[in-house]
Amino acid sequence: MNLRLLALLLALTAVLCPGPAAAQMIPGTTGIAAGAPEEQAAPLDPARALSPVNDVRAAAANSILTSLVVAIITYSLALVHAFGVLYFGQWTRRILQFTLSTLMCVSPMVLLLVIYAAKNDIGLLIVIFLAISIYPLTARLLLTRIFDAAADFHFLQAKILGHGPISVFVGYAWPRFLPLTLPFFFLGFIYSLLMESMFSSLGLVSLPHGDTWGSLIHRGLDELLDNPWAVFAPGLAIMGTALVAYACIPAFDKLLAVPRELT
Amino acid sequence: MIQLLAKHALLAAARLLLLCVVIFLILRSAESYYDRDLSFVEFFQAMFSGRLVRAPGLTGLPPLPTAFLYSLTTLTAALLLSYGFGGPLGVVLGRYRMPWAQVLGHVVISVALATPAFLVAYVVLYVSISDFGIFIGGESAMASGGSPRAFAGQCLLLAIPLSLPGIAMIARQVSQTVFNAFPEGSLRAFRSLGITQRMIFDTVIISAIWTPLLRALPFLLSLFLSILIVTETAFFIPGFGYSIFKSAKESDLQSLAVLSLWASTALLAANAFVDVLVEWIDTRNPAISEAE
Numbered sequence: 001m002n003l004r005l006l007a008l009l010l011a012l013t014a015v016l017c018p019g020p021a022a023a024q025m026i027p028g029t030t031g032i033a034a035g036a037p038e039e040q041a042a043p044l045d046p047a048r049a050l051s052p053v054n055d056v057r058a059a060a061a062n063s064i065l066t067s068l069v070v071a072i073i074t075y076s077l078a079l080v081h082a083f084g085v086l087y088f089g090q091w092t093r094r095i096l097q098f099t100l101s102t103l104m105c106v107s108p109m110v111l112l113l114v115i116y117a118a119k120n121d122i123g124l125l126i127v128i129f130l131a132i133s134i135y136p137l138t139a140r141l142l143l144t145r146i147f148d149a150a151a152d153f154h155f156l157q158a159k160i161l162g163h164g165p166i167s168v169f170v171g172y173a174w175p176r177f178l179p180l181t182l183p184f185f186f187l188g189f190i191y192s193l194l195m196e197s198m199f200s201s202l203g204l205v206s207l208p209h210g211d212t213w214g215s216l217i218h219r220g221l222d223e224l225l226d227n228p229w230a231v232f233a234p235g236l237a238i239m240g241t242a243l244v245a246y247a248c249i250p251a252f253d254k255l256l257a258v259p260r261e262l263t
Numbered sequence: 264m265i266q267l268l269a270k271h272a273l274l275a276a277a278r279l280l281l282l283c284v285v286i287f288l289i290l291r292s293a294e295s296y297y298d299r300d301l302s303f304v305e306f307f308q309a310m311f312s313g314r315l316v317r318a319p320g321l322t323g324l325p326p327l328p329t330a331f332l333y334s335l336t337t338l339t340a341a342l343l344l345s346y347g348f349g350g351p352l353g354v355v356l357g358r359y360r361m362p363w364a365q366v367l368g369h370v371v372i373s374v375a376l377a378t379p380a381f382l383v384a385y386v387v388l389y390v391s392i393s394d395f396g397i398f399i400g401g402e403s404a405m406a407s408g409g410s411p412r413a414f415a416g417q418c419l420l421l422a423i424p425l426s427l428p429g430i431a432m433i434a435r436q437v438s439q440t441v442f443n444a445f446p447e448g449s450l451r452a453f454r455s456l457g458i459t460q461r462m463i464f465d466t467v468i469i470s471a472i473w474t475p476l477l478r479a480l481p482f483l484l485s486l487f488l489s490i491l492i493v494t495e496t497a498f499f500i501p502g503f504g505y506s507i508f509k510s511a512k513e514s515d516l517q518s519l520a521v522l523s524l525w526a527s528t529a530l531l532a533a534n535a536f537v538d539v540l541v542e543w544i545d546t547r548n549p550a551i552s553e554a555e
Contacts, residue, residue, distance in 0.1 A: 102282070114289060
């Protein structure tokens with residue numbers, strides 16, 4: 001089963017992400033995966049640079065990796081939050097719930113405020129702020145899912161036996177939480193992709209490491225009627241990636257054999 | 264009930280205070296903040312009096328009452344569309360487990376996921392239509408201060424793409440609840456016992472779907488507020504989202520802070536309202552009260 005999971009992950013990576021080699025081969029790429037400074041990049045071939053499909057391919061690594069990092073941070077925070085709520089005492093639980101409910105009220109505009117307070121120059125910290133704005137939604141859904149199955153978890157026994165929170169989390173909670181909550185990782189990925197695309201398509205947010213699909217839409221909007229593919233191609237790429245991520249949820253549900261009554 | 268209200272009012276006040284402190288500190292740390300001499304108490308008062316938003320006309324921001332009217336109407340229409348279509352769709356999807364119902368559900372959810380691409384297509388279509396002189400309400404829907412028909416058309420124009428993810432979210436939540444309320448084969452068992460479908464619907468489904476419907480409200484509001492920035496900017500509608508876009512574009516940090524805080528206050532109020540209502544419904548439900 002693990003091999004199948006690994007194969008699926010590799011196939012997904014190959015489909016979704018052009019990878020470092022592919023990204024370096026495409027002129028003008030300044031993605032995370034490419035890792036090459038801008039001044040070392042090959043000169044732009046005008047015919048290729050004008051092609052929306054090439055632009056989309058060049059920006060794929062940035063868009064997908066950024067959303068993936070945001071989703072990983074969000075999912076990890078949400079998992080730790082859920083574990084904290086279940087494992088620790090009543091006061092810790094109350095504080096965690098209060099924090100989550102407060103963060104739920106922080107609209108994405110506060111994210112914009114932080115970015116503009118720092119004069120749009122916070123570098124890769126933008127990923128952290130995106131994760132903070134997405135985290136409450138994932139955490140709330142994840143908590144509901146875990147609470148449905150909370151009767152199966154025996155944290156009290158583990159505490160009585162003298163196990164610390166880290167050993168309980170790694171040895172006991174994590175293997176049980178993973179199959180229950182993995183769908184929310186993909187939902188978090190989709191949400192972060194959409195959020196980043198929305199803000200960068202308006203030109204409100206720009207990532208320091210190059211173009212994303214959202215910023216391609218922003219640039220293409222000026223010539224929307226003359227060259228609609230400059231907008232449609234990144235839009236379709238966003239849609240396709242979101243749909244592929246959505247299609248992964250039932251696949252992972254089956255692979256990890258989630259009990260039907262908990263889905 | 265009074266105890267419940269007092270508890271949630273206190274919690275909401277604490278959250279609001281925390282948010283104000285955070286925004287105050289962000290503003291004080293920024294270079295472009297121009298009302299530096301305000302103390303926290305003055306800042307708090309000025310925030311909610313609207314004094315900190317720059318005068319309309321100076322920076323291209325739309326007048327605040329107009330912006331509120333547009334956005335509130337749009338949000339209300341989007342919420343009505345989401346609940347109006349999402350609820351019945353969720354019941355159908357949870358109740359009928361035939362392939363067509365499942366395919367329909369996945370199509371709706373996929374359309375919701377494709378909202379950014381769909382929005383672009385929507386804008387292109389709209390611009391093309393307006394290019395040929397076909398406008399909603401018989402006049403340019405992009406011009407502000409038009410007739411009530413034009414205003415309604417503009418709000419509906421924004422509410423349709425906004426409601427798509429809402430419909431998907433509600434449909435998914437409701438179908439999951441109905442599915443959990445009636446596991447596979449239970450409906451056939453009910454029917455064999457002579458219990459009518461009408462009775463099942465009235466007694467079980469209606470009582471079961473309230474909580475997920477209510478719980479979805481803050482999520483929807485948060486989602487709509489973020490998408491509103493895109494839709495209003497794309498269609499040049501002078502609403503709340505467009506004001507936020509303009510403030511950010513002109514690096515008017517103070518206006519951005521006030522508008523962010525207002526949006527957060529709306530979310531806070533929705534959250535508190537839902538928490539009170541859900542707890543009240545739970546305390547009235549004998550099964551849950553006894554279990555507790």
